[in-house]
Amino acid sequence: MLRILYSPNFITGLLFAGLMMPSSALADDEGSDSDDSDEEVVVTGTRTETSREESTVTTLVISRSDIEESGATTVADVLQAQPGVVLERSYAGTSVRLQGLNPDHTLVLVDGQRVSGRKAGQIDMSRYPVDWIERIEIVKGPTSVLYGSDAMGGVVNLITRKADGPLSADLYSSYGSLNAVDLSASVATETGSTGIRAHGGYHTVDSFDRNEGSLTTDGPSRTSMSAGAISTVSLTPNWNLTPRIFYRQQDSQGISETGSGAIFDQRNLTEEVQGALATSGSFTGTDRLQVTGFTTWFRDQYSSNQRNSSALDSYQDTTELSVQGAIQYDRLFGDNHRATLGVDTLAESMESDRLSTGEGERTRVGVFAQDEWSVTEGQRFTLLPGGRFDADSQFGTHATPSIALRYDPVPTIAIRGGYGWGYRAPVFKELLMRFENTSANYVVEGNKELKPEQSRNAQLGIDWIATKTLWLSISAYRNDVVDLIGFGTLAASEDGSPTRYGYINVAEAVTQGGEINVEARLWSGLDVAAGYALNDTLDVANDRPLEGRSLHRVTGQLRQAIDATGTTVTARLSWNGPKAYFVDIDDDDVEERVESDATTLLDLRLFQDIVSSRAGLRLFIGTDNLLNTGDSEYFPLPPRTFFAGLTGRFDAK
Secondary structure, three states, X not given: OOOOOOOOOHHHHHHHHHHXXXXXXXXXXXXXXXXXXXXXXXXXXXXXXXEHHHOOXXXXXXXXXXXXXXXXXXXXXXXXXXXXXXXXXXXXEEEEEEOOOOHHHEEEEEOOEEOOOOEOOEOOHHHOEHHHEEEEEEEEOOOHHHHOOOOOOEEEEEEEOOOOOOEEEEEEEEEEXXXXXXXXXXXXXXXXXXXXXXXXXXXEEOOEOOOOOOOOOOEOEEEEEEEEEEEEEEEEOOEEEEEEEEEEEEEEEEEEEOOOOOEEXXXXXXXXXXXXXXXXXXXXXXXXXXXXXXXXXXXXXXXXXXXXXXXXXXXXXXXXXXXXXXXXXXXXXXXXXXEEEEEEEEEEEEEEOOEOOOEEEEEEEEEEEEEEEEOOHHHOEEEEEEEEEEEEOOOEEEEEEEEEXXXXXXXXXXXXXXXXXXEEOXXXXXXXXXXXXXXXXXXXXXXXXXXXEEEEEEEEEEEEEEEXXXXXXXXEEEEEEEEEEEEEEEEOOOOOOOEEEEEEXXXXXXXXXXXXXXXXEEEOOEEEEEEEEEEEEEEOOOOEXXXXXXXXXXXXXXXXXXXXXXXXXXXXXXXXXXXXXXXXOOOOOOOEEEEOOOEEEEEEEEEEEEXXXXXXXXXXXXXXXXXXXXXOOOOOOOOOEEEEEEEEEEEOO
């Protein structure tokens, strides 16, 4: 395995290698045409609206058109081929891994507010339908200075769709392999000072098994439905009010089998309700005040029923509630300074029969400030220092400083860098877990003495707009993590006593790597994108790589549009190198290294437009996982699937 950790010339070498690569071998991912990028507005990296091209913080944007061209039905599907974005699949769903850190180090937001409902520390990205998403913004690297806990690896922010015209409607329908049915619809209207968008969706798919000789299902059957609405009301020319509500329910069912041959029918029912109310406006034209209230209610019911017996049956019922409030004030001081000051509050609680106390609760208050300072004219050199101070009812106070910079030596090149601290407070499960399996003779315990995980991150990147049809990005990063929370054996079984497993601060880790991404328009209607990511990791305590990380990853996307016929063909590719795992194969308390196979995912789509003056229909066919990649043990991806469908749009503009 290539070892580059601690190399003093790593960042320099990576940047040099990327700049020396021939442009014909490169291509990128972000899906938007270079001609349109100047008009994109981002908010996640600084918590203030700014042009993506002028932002001090690098932000990956997946636009509404990118989402539609992907043919995806969930956010997880959209993220599949994004460079530097790794999806992890497990019984808990599909989660996001950034910069080699764990999925629980990625903070998931909806309109800038954190959501509840982590399972095994992860937010399942497949639970969010794409029909209510306007765009997705991803910031890699710690953003704890703005968002507090959980943002050590980065942030995924889902920006919801709003009404943007007198009357519009969207329809999506498809049917495919595994009896997959997807139906969604939305309608929006804007009249005078008020706009509203309502949406609903239904999805169902059968279970699958990568090992035909086994009763165990590698992926459960799923039936879900969602509904929501968002409104924007202009109270005055300078002030608006935005209420939003969202509901989703999902029922998953599968089969598991133990080594002794016991068969279990498993069912997982989850429900989620989100409600938000925000107002924003300006007093002077050079300032902006935002006040937001946000709440999430999440329920997770899990049952495991043994066939022909009830001795090992189990049931778990977990309910989470979070209530958040935020006040943020932005002010321009001349042409050189944009200052931001804000306060976040969070109150969260959990009730579960697997918590030793039956319930847990905490409150957190955070104060943050930053100053975006244009040191020279024309924003050629910009500094962005910031700091945050959190007071947690369980873990006391915590400070997280950061600094970012941007330098444009010429109009076509932007150099961005930064250094920041990140942290993650232990969740209720890690603190209060208590589960005893008497039949298997083991106990899982939480640890009330856990300390928050902490990280230090440095990153450097270059964006080069070579021409109107060619864009190149090169970046490098390093994360140093201490007090990483691990799960392992606390005490082995002796004289019939149960084996004790639990959580403890034991680990120190390093993740280090870089990315090269290119976006190109080769000729009329043909857009090509490609990316390469290097991610080297080290478990310092055990002197070995972190489990489940690929050292190399390659992504690619191709889009060919034929305007004369209204035909569009898209292809998405992601190749992930082997992943290392450490397993006690011989049951002798000695872990041996094993590696999973490399995986290649290829998805294809063909769209055909049927257009009228105000309404349009689009027929499509496609295949996911064309190469049938996957296995039961390390990569439980659904097998090759085919589907076809119809989308419709009406717009009264």
